[in-house]
Amino acid sequence: MSRIKKTLFIFMAIVLVLPSFLVTAESNEKESEEETTEQVGVVSSKDEVVYATLSPSGEEQELYVVNNFEVEKAGEIVDYGTYSNLKNLTDLSEIKQAENTVKFTAPEGKFYYQGNIDNEPLPWDINISYTLDGENITPSELAGKDGHLELNIKTLANEQVDGVFYENYMLQISLTLDPSLYHNIEAPDGIIANAGKNKQITFTVMPEKDGDLSLEADVEAFELNGIDITAIPSSMAIDAPDMNDMTGDMDTLNDAIKEINDGVGELKSGVSDLNDGVVSLQDGSKQYKDGIAGISNTSSGLVDASKSIDSALVTMKDSIGGNSSEMDLGELTALPEGLTQIAKALKETATGLVTLKDNFATAYGTFDSAIQAIPANDITQEEIDTLRESNPDNAALEKLINTYDATSAVKEAYTGIKEGFNAVGPTLDTISGTISEIAGGLETTATELSSALEDMDVTESIGKLQDGLATLSSSYKEFHTGLVSYTGGVSELSTSYNELHAGIVELTGGTTELEDGVAELHDGTGKLYESTNDLPDQMQDEVDQMIAEYDKSDFDSKSFVSSDNNEKINTVQFVLKTESIQIEEPETTEEPVKEEKGFWDKLWDLF
CATH class of the missing domain: 1.20.120 (Four Helix Bundle (Hemerythrin (Met), subunit A))
Structure with missing residues (x-):
């Protein structure tokens, strides 16, 4: 009996375990099959937005990139970049990284993920300095002070970064000032506009140019919200102006100069004859x-x-x-x-x-x-x-x-x-x-x-x-x-x-x-005529040269995180912001308020 019971027990155990084993084997087989048949996704374009936090003096503190993909066909996407941390901003699917290779499965449409970057320099060196009443002062010492403020922002090309961004990107730097704190605002190189109850000062630094921007104001109880710095490609096409009217005027001027030169030539001949006559008269x-x-x-x-x-x-x-x-x-x-x-x-x-x-x-x-x-x-x-x-x-x-x-x-x-x-x-x-x-x-x-x-x-x-x-x-x-x-x-x-x-x-x-x-x-009018003879062409060449200097409409965007590997880059933008300088509020210690527990809370505590 005992042997029969033992055999029956083993048989029952097998009956109970076998379906589970078969289901598990079948599931593993399906997963393996799915892995081997994973579809490759197709990306039509990619945008990169580089976010950076700067200190009030312009030093880089934190940098991360939001990658935006336009997925034309759902499936596995491969991207490149050396990130210290990844975050899926679209869904809960996993994003895998191996060295500088990033893989994820994306559905059709928009897909976003964020990647943090450590110790990666920006394309611009930014230096922000402050003086109060003519004396240099650190941002930490400046909070809450009164006096005449001078703020200077300098931007230079960072030689450690690909020069494509410095050469083709335009910087827009904006500050928001509270008129109750700032008076007699002066910004020679900036545009001062109203933004609600505040004053907004905007500076622009053109591609391939270094910025040396200044702002002055009388300030009370100094505080400053973060300075916004945006870098975008100067990709707008510049239409050449119609130079026909201007060159026509130049042609008229040139003709007038020629007439003057001819008239002076005739005057020269007449004066020469007069001089010869006067010499003969003297004799x-x-x-x-x-x-x-x-x-x-x-x-x-x-x-x-x-x-x-x-x-x-x-x-x-x-x-x-x-x-x-x-x-x-x-x-x-x-x-x-x-x-x-x-x-x-x-x-x-x-x-x-x-x-x-x-x-x-x-x-x-x-x-x-x-x-x-x-x-x-x-x-x-x-x-x-x-x-x-x-x-x-x-x-x-x-x-x-x-x-x-x-x-x-x-x-x-x-x-x-x-x-x-x-x-x-x-x-x-x-x-x-x-x-x-x-x-x-x-x-x-x-x-x-x-x-x-x-x-x-x-x-x-x-x-x-x-x-x-x-x-x-x-x-x-x-x-x-x-x-x-x-x-x-x-x-x-x-x-x-x-x-x-x-x-x-x-x-x-x-x-x-x-x-x-x-x-x-x-001789002078002759040289003037020669120098102005091709003035319309010179003006046209100067205009074409100026347009060529600022017209970046043929610029092809390159990836900031991996320019050699990432393709189909639509745009790369930089959004930088300095930390605010605020007056520190005194710390207050408050006793926690004890709340009376209800029935259900007490019941929950029992378990």
Whole structure:
């Protein structure tokens, strides 16, 4: 019986255990089969948001990444990154990690998980410093203080991290200030806006740029909420502005500069011709001055000679007026020849005066044309002062002003003596004609005297000769008086013309400087035209270069946690925040309040 009972007991045990064993074996077999047939998931894109907590001075304290997957096909997903801790933010399924490989099973749609990272540097070195009333102060010492606050934020590229983020990401730094604590807020590089009852200050640091940002304010009982720093790719496309209007204006400006350059070129040519004319005027003026001076220098001799002739005529008249019987007829017979020689000399003098008149007319015509060619522009001293104020230290302008003053002085002087110039020609004609008449009279007298000596009675002839000599002597006295007046006028003209010639010499120097100044001005306008000739193209190149510098629309995002392995990265963003600086509240110790237990609580305590 005992053996039967024992056998029956064993059989019953087998019956009871076998179904459980079969079920377990079947379950293990199914799990093994499921593991071998696990589907591979497909990810269409991945986003990474890097969160970091910084100290109030900018040192990194905690860093974690939220990975966001757009799962196109459910199944096993493989991601890469070296994390110290993982957390599934989507469901309760397990996430496995082996070294830098992360595996998880994700359903179709959005899937999130968080990974904490230890000792991983950010792409930017951030330094935040504080001064109160001009003294450096630590954040812990600053809480609750009053005074004038200066806050400085500096951002630099971190050489330990791939430069792709520094080169393509834009930093946005924002602070929120309580107006009841902060007054007279100044942020030269930031934008101050209202955010509810608070003031929000926002700074922007462009890609590939270091930030040096400052904020000043008067503060009471200092407290500061955390500073928010966001880094996003500057991927917005920048449309090139329509440069047609601007380049059209530049073309118009360039055409105007060309016209100015051409006009200055014509001015240069005109001034060169003017200078050549003034140089010729100076040469002619010198010849005229020398001629007038020569005439003036010989005037005294001419007056003396005329005085001698006058004396001789008086002596002859007086001699003939005496007793004819006592006269030396031999000397009388020589008188016609002497009168003829005097007449010849007077004719030569008349011819010389005609030549002098012609030369004077030629020189005066050249001089008058040159003076008339000088523009009669009346420029006021106020206009000159305005030009000097608008063009300080302009040597060419000063040359132009000096030349204008010199030409104005010459023209004014010429206007004053022009009547004297105009009277020279007629005076020379009158004198030349008078001398010619006197010469003719002497020749007639000589001829008549010679005939009288040959054919007529000596006494009668001498009487006639005496009358003729008396008439000639009387006429010659008038001529001599006119000659003295003429030589005085020539002397005065010579003296006045010396001053005029000095002005012409100064004018020549001025026009020479003017020609040099206009030449320099033409060179300057020529260089200006050359430098602005392709200005529209230069502007377009500058605009294209600026756009290329900030247009990151062709940037392809790279993973922050594993740039070599993670693919299909849509965006990577950085969200950084500093710890707040707050006034510490005093600790209070409170006694715990004892509550009366109910029936069910007491019943539960029994178990």
